[in-house]
Amino acid sequence: MLFYHIRLRCYVVIELKVVDFKPEFAGKLNFYVAACNKLLRQPEDNPTIGLLLCKSRNQTKVEWAFDSIQNPMGVATYEGIKIKDKLPSVEDLKKRLDMVEQELREYKENEEASAKDGNYTSNQETKWLYYLVFQCFR
Numbered sequence: 815m816l817f818y819h820i821r822l823r824c825y826v827v828i829e830l831k832v833v834d835f836k837p838e839f840a841g842k843l844n845f846y847v848a849a850c851n852k853l854l855r856q857p858e859d860n861p862t863i864g865l866l867l868c869k870s871r872n873q874t875k876v877e878w879a880f881d882s883i884q885n886p887m888g889v890a891t892y893e894g895i896k897i898k899d900k901l902p903s904v905e906d907l908k909k910r911l912d913m914v915e916q917e918l919r920e921y922k923e924n925e926e927a928s929a930k931d932g933n934y935t936s937n938q939e940t941k942w943l944y945y946l947v948f949q950c951f952r
Contacts, residue, residue: 816850824860825850828867835871835889840879847885861885867892 817826827846831839847864855862864887876889902910 819863822860822863823858825854825862826865827862828865830892831866831868833869835866835868835876835879837875837879839866839868840876840883840887843887844883844885847887851885863887865890 815828815830817828818824819826827843827850829839829843829846843864843866847862850862862885864885866887866889868889868891870891871889880887880889
């Protein structure tokens with residue numbers, strides 16, 4: 815995955831592995847970081863950072879694998895990350911969808927009434943659309 819960190823002003827290359835750390839992963843990540851630096855990085859950007867997320871890691875293997883690599887890179891495990899706790903429940907999603915459907919029905923009714931009165935503008939449509947999208951993802 816490739817991201818750009820606005821505050822650090824640099825690209826961040828993240829590679830996810832579902833297995834334990836292997837020394838060859840360092841070379842592959844270094845290749846991606848170097849490619850990003852050569853192809854995407856602008857003169858005002860800081861050097862690209864590489865991050866390797868693995869199931870587990872052996873500290874000695876990690877140190878030896880990255881010993882002669884000059885690019886800023888690191889290895890972390892994802893065992894402690896509980897994504898499921900961060901996601902909304904199925905019930906919450908259903909409630910939000912029901913709410914958006916109701917608001918969409920109200921929007922259509924208001925749109926039809928405004929069109930009959932001649933007060934309808936595309937700016938109103940854009941505002942409602944942004945509002946509905948925001949309601950889905952807040």
